[in-house]
Amino acid sequence: xxxxxxxxxxxxxxxxxxxxxxxxxERLAEALRVIAxxxxxxxxxxxxxxxxxESCVCDLTDQLDLGQPTVSHHLKVLTDAxxxxxxxxxxxxxxxxEPEPLQLLRGALDPRTVVPGPxxxxxxx
Amino acid sequence: xxxxxxxxxxxxxxxxxxxxxxxxxERLAEALRVIAxxxxxxxxxxxxxxxxxESCVCDLTDQLDLGQPTVSHHLKVLTDAxxxxxxxxxxxxxxxxEPEPLQLLRGALDPRTVVPGPxxxxxxx
DNA sequence: CGGATATATCGATGGCTGTCAATATGTGCA
DNA sequence: TGCACATATTGACAGCCATCGATATATCCG
Numbered sequence: 001x002x003x004x005x006x007x008x009x010x011x012x013x014x015x016x017x018x019x020x021x022x023x024x025x026e027r028l029a030e031a032l033r034v035i036a037x038x039x040x041x042x043x044x045x046x047x048x049x050x051x052x053x054e055s056c057v058c059d060l061t062d063q064l065d066l067g068q069p070t071v072s073h074h075l076k077v078l079t080d081a082x083x084x085x086x087x088x089x090x091x092x093x094x095x096x097x098e099p100e101p102l103q104l105l106r107g108a109l110d111p112r113t114v115v116p117g118p119x120x121x122x123x124x125x
Numbered sequence: 126x127x128x129x130x131x132x133x134x135x136x137x138x139x140x141x142x143x144x145x146x147x148x149x150x151e152r153l154a155e156a157l158r159v160i161a162x163x164x165x166x167x168x169x170x171x172x173x174x175x176x177x178x179e180s181c182v183c184d185l186t187d188q189l190d191l192g193q194p195t196v197s198h199h200l201k202v203l204t205d206a207x208x209x210x211x212x213x214x215x216x217x218x219x220x221x222x223e224p225e226p227l228q229l230l231r232g233a234l235d236p237r238t239v240v241p242g243p244x245x246x247x248x249x250x
Numbered sequence: 251c252g253g254a255t256a257t258a259t260c261g262a263t264g265g266c267t268g269t270c271a272a273t274a275t276g277t278g279c280a
Numbered sequence: 281t282g283c284a285c286a287t288a289t290t291g292a293c294a295g296c297c298a299t300c301g302a303t304a305t306a307t308c309c310g
Contacts, residue, residue, distance in 0.1 A: 015166065015227070016173040019188075025163040025170075032161035038150040039268080041140065045150075048141040057287060063144075070269055072288055091277050091286045102140070106234040109227050164298080182257060195299055197258055216256045216307050 006082045007031045007101035012108035028108055034081040035105070039066060040074050044083065044102075047095055054087075054096040131207045132156045132226035137233035153233055159206040160230070164191060165199050169208065169227075172220055179212075179221040 011027045013020065020028065035041060046063060047055045061071045075095055078084040082101045087094050136152045138145065145153065160166060171188060172180045186196045200220055203209040207226045212219045 015170055016222075018170075019174050020167050020170040022163070022167070022190075025166040029161050029163040029166055032157055036154050036157035036161040037268080038147070038154040041150040041154055042145050042147070045140055045143075045145040049144050065147075066268095067270060068287075069271080069289080073268080076288080088276090088287090093287060097141075102234050106231055109231040109234070162298080183255095191298095192300060193257075194259080194301080198298080201258080213257090213306090218257060 005030055005034075005080060007034070007104055008082070009104065012104040014110045015108050016110070031081065031101075031105060034077060034083065035102075037074070039064060039070070040078055043071070043074055043078065043095075044097065047084070048097050054094045056092040056094050058092070060095075131205075132159070132229055133207070134229065137229045139235040140233050141235065156206065156226075156230060159202060159208065160227075162199070164189060164195070165203055168196070168199055168203065168220075169222065172209070173222050179219045181217040181219050183217070185220075 011031045013024055013028075015028075035044070042064060043060060046060055047053070050059070057068070057071060057075065060075075061068050064071055075084060075086070079086050079095070082098055084095045085098045087096070136156045138149055138153075140153075160169070167189060168185060171185055172178070175184070182193070182196060182200065185200075186193050189196055200209060200211070204211050204220070207223055209220045210223045212221075
């Protein structure tokens, strides 16, 4: 059984500035692992590029050269992480992108982490 | 044996806009997997937060509660990916952050992917 | 040279996870 | 009610990889 793991505010402190604690690193890694997977990246890009911003499972299964259970599995992982939103209408399940989680992950890779210019000393201990 | 995999321009097309090809998704996932690991995230954050922007292995081993071979392994993965730069001075090896790769990864998570406003149609097929 | 120190490499192992086939659940339709 | 369709869940398996102990390599010092 897999625990639900949401990508929320507490997951993604900037990668740089002060060193990540063990717990912070684990949470951020867990969040990144959700999207560090080819099939899931393709699912996100397919859904976001689809008209109406949503897709049902059958459309996605066609394009991914993967079995339906596998696609369903990846959609569940993305949904549990909060990256996708699932809505069932009739026999079909429609998935759409939830904007915030990806933005939070993006924020964790903030370039200030990596470019220690003269202003790097500001709040940083 | 592990192949060298650099995080370069060709790795990180924006996650949204047009759907990722199978190859693009694999390359991006491979790049993300490099940082989707707690120990490696901590290494990056420790190095970037250290004075002078660089650390030697011994300093890092102390703070990570991991064996020296394991730390050395993670540093190699990060270096092969282009995220860290290694410089040997005397008996010590000093690692510092290479700014570009993390920025490229950040670019791949571009929020335009996720916020389909009225301007979402621009170049997008 | 020889010992000490710093780091890297090797080989083995255990745990995690992506994948599939089979099956279950749920929904619409006749 | 019964069938067809769409999706989810389960159980099993294979491949990957983080970790470690042991060892190799490299550098400094006396």
